[in-house]
Amino acid sequence: MVSRPTRWHGRVEGAQANCAVPGCREPGEFKAPLQPANFDGPGSWRFLCLAHVREHNSRYNFFDGMTSEEITEAQSPLHGWERPSRAFASNGADPPPAWSDFADPLDAISGRFRHIRDRQPSRFGKAERRALSVLGLGEDADRHALRSNYSNLVRRYHPDKNGGDRTHEVRLREVIEAYQLLRKDAAFA
Structure with missing residues (x-):
């Protein structure tokens, strides 16, 4: 059975608590970050009603507190690529050969598959x-x-x-x- 999408994106179904704004009695069905600029870790959230989350979103500015150079850098299509990434795992594969052992790069590539080439041919078709x-x-x-x-x-x-x-x-x-x-x-x- 296919479930119908909810009308409001981001709604937390079955929210039990009231809106986090003092004095509001509406159910707190939408998550809003306490510190919008904090992206290290899961973050801390509060639950707001629809009216208050709209108000929160209208005041949100990603570039708040940044200099013009930082804003230009954040808008660049290459932004974020300077971060280090993890190396690929070699699970299940032979480790690559040491490149310094070969004068020709193609010899190094074929060196990784030498065990297949050296295998005895089958006596059967x-x-x-x-x-x-x-x-x-x-x-x-x-x-x-x-x-x-x-x-x-x-x-x-x-x-x-x-x-x-x-x-x-x-x-x-x-x-x-x-x-x-x-x-x-x-x-x-």
């Missing part, structure tokens, strides 16, 4: 690797493991073993096709 995963085998499997896993999976998915239930027929067909592909492969000769 894409179809064979998929067939191995269907049979639950790794690339180090031998002919005996191939035959054993095939037999176990055929017994598990065959309708005669499942009381005539044919819901596993698709999986059984995948197992048979995977075995037919792998038994002819040179790696299992």
Whole structure:
């Protein structure tokens, strides 16, 4: 269910206290900062009714107390970019190589992926690797493991073993096709 947006932006629904202005009996439904220029931390707030928050907002001036140079700097599109930022985390990634170890920057970039390049190529093609995963085998499997896993999976998915239930027929067909592909492969000769 989609909730309807409230008519007044910033309204705190279900406010229990009255307006913070002395003598006002209206519910305090809107947050107003006590010190508008204080942006360090969560700040301190008071709750005002609609009339008093409008009055508070009409008196608010962000540039109050600033010199003309500070106002010009605050209005610049680059204002705030001079602040330091945190370094990116390298969680889950290898740390980058030391740039001083390389004469060419492209060598440094390829150095980060050297472990992938140096990996031994697979003795199986894409179809064979998929067939191995269907049979639950790794690339180090031998002919005996191939035959054993095939037999176990055929017994598990065959309708005669499942009381005539044919819901596993698709999986059984995948197992048979995977075995037919792998038994002819040179790696299992």
